Amino acid sequence: FFWQGPRGRCRPARRRMAGTSDLDRQIEQLRRCEYIKEAEVKALCAKAREILVEESNVQRVDAPVTICGDIHGQFYDLKELFKVGGDVPDANYLFMGDFVDRGYYSVETFLLLLALKVRYPKRVTLIRGNHESRQITQVYGFYDECLKKYGNTAVWRACVDVFDCLCLSAVVDNSVLCVHGGLSPSLDTIDQIQDLHRVQEPPHEGPMCDLMWSDPDDDIQGWGISARGAGYVFGPDIADQFLYANHLELIARSHQLAMEGYKYFFGQLLVTVWSAPNYCYRCGNVAAILELDEHLNKNFKIFEAAPQDQRGVPAKKPAPDYFL
Numbered sequence: 001f002f003w004q005g006p007r008g009r010c011r012p013a014r015r016r017m018a019g020t021s022d023l024d025r026q027i028e029q030l031r032r033c034e035y036i037k038e039a040e041v042k043a044l045c046a047k048a049r050e051i052l053v054e055e056s057n058v059q060r061v062d063a064p065v066t067i068c069g070d071i072h073g074q075f076y077d078l079k080e081l082f083k084v085g086g087d088v089p090d091a092n093y094l095f096m097g098d099f100v101d102r103g104y105y106s107v108e109t110f111l112l113l114l115a116l117k118v119r120y121p122k123r124v125t126l127i128r129g130n131h132e133s134r135q136i137t138q139v140y141g142f143y144d145e146c147l148k149k150y151g152n153t154a155v156w157r158a159c160v161d162v163f164d165c166l167c168l169s170a171v172v173d174n175s176v177l178c179v180h181g182g183l184s185p186s187l188d189t190i191d192q193i194q195d196l197h198r199v200q201e202p203p204h205e206g207p208m209c210d211l212m213w214s215d216p217d218d219d220i221q222g223w224g225i226s227a228r229g230a231g232y233v234f235g236p237d238i239a240d241q242f243l244y245a246n247h248l249e250l251i252a253r254s255h256q257l258a259m260e261g262y263k264y265f266f267g268q269l270l271v272t273v274w275s276a277p278n279y280c281y282r283c284g285n286v287a288a289i290l291e292l293d294e295h296l297n298k299n300f301k302i303f304e305a306a307p308q309d310q311r312g313v314p315a316k317k318p319a320p321d322y323f324l
Helices: 013-031 038-052 075-085 106-119 134-140 142-150 154-163 190-194 207-213 236-245
Strands: 002-004 010-012 058-061 065-068 093-095 124-126 169-172 176-179 223-225 232-234 250-253 262-265 270-273 287-292 298-303
Touching: 013 038, 013 106, 038 106, 038 154, 058 190, 065 075, 075 106, 075 287, 075 298, 106 124, 106 142, 106 154, 134 142, 134 154, 142 154, 190 207, 236 250, 270 287
Parallel strands: 058 169, 065 093, 093 124, 176 250, 250 270
Antiparallel strands: 002 010, 065 287, 169 176, 223 232, 262 270, 287 298
8 A cells, every 4th residue: 555645756654654653752742741853843834734724714523522712831731621621532622722822831732732633633623813823922922932942933933834724713513613712793604704815824903813803792782892902892792693694503712711711601602711720820710621512512621720749830030041
C-alpha cells in the first residue's frame, strides 16, 4: 500500500505510521508541559493548516460533544478540564477560541490542542477567538512567550498562520450554534457566515470581527455599541430572530468571564461557557464545560483551578536570558 506524498511522489505507508508515532510522542511531551522543537512546531502547523483550511466557516459537528470556552494559556487548568471531561480521543471536544494570552503557558496549551486536532481531526474542533490574532497576541503575552521560549519569532509566525485557518463557528446537530463572541448586524443566516472570507487577520470591524467580539446584553433590545471597542452588544430579540430564521435552538459562546463557569442569557436562548478557572490566576471563578449527549441533553461540569502544588508557576522575575 502506498500513499501520495508531497509533490506527487508515492511513499511507503510506513512513513505515515512513523509520522503518527512522532505526533503521539509530541502529544505526550506537550501533556507534560514541555514545549517541542521549533522544527516540529513548523511541521505541526503546516499539517494543521492543511486540515483546517478544508473546514467550513461554520463547521458541522455531531453530538455527543463537549463544548469548552476560553483557556487563555492556563495549561494546568486545561489538564483539569480533561480530567473532568475525559481525554481525547475518548471524548469529542469543541473549543470556542482564546487558547492563548494572559496565562503562562500559551505555547504548550495551543500546541497541545493543535496536535490533538491533527492526530484526531474528527474528534477536536477549534474555533477562532478574538485573541487568535497577530495584533492581540503582541499585546497580551503569546508573542513574548514564543520569543522567550524559542529565542525568535518563527514559532509565533507559524502559529498565527494557523489562526488564519481556524473556522469561525460550528453547528452541533443542526441545533446549537457555537461561536466565540456573538452575532453580527451584518449576518442574518448561517449561509452568510459560510460566505465570509476567513483566511486573514481579523478586520477591526465587519461580520468576521463581530463573531469574535460581540456580547449578549439582557438589558437592551436590538443592537448597541460595545464598550470593548469592537463588535456589538445585542438583546434577546436579536438572538431569538437569528435562532428562528436558522432553525436553531441555542447559541453557545465564551468571550466573557462567568464566575460560576457558565451563564444563561435571554431565558435559555444563549449560554456563555467559561473554561479558565481562577482567570488570570486571581479572579477566583470556577470554570465549566458543557457536555451535549447524542440527544443534545445538556450537562454542565464545573471544575476548579489545578491545586497549587500541581501547577508550575514561573518566577515573577525570570532569570535573564544569558543564564538560560
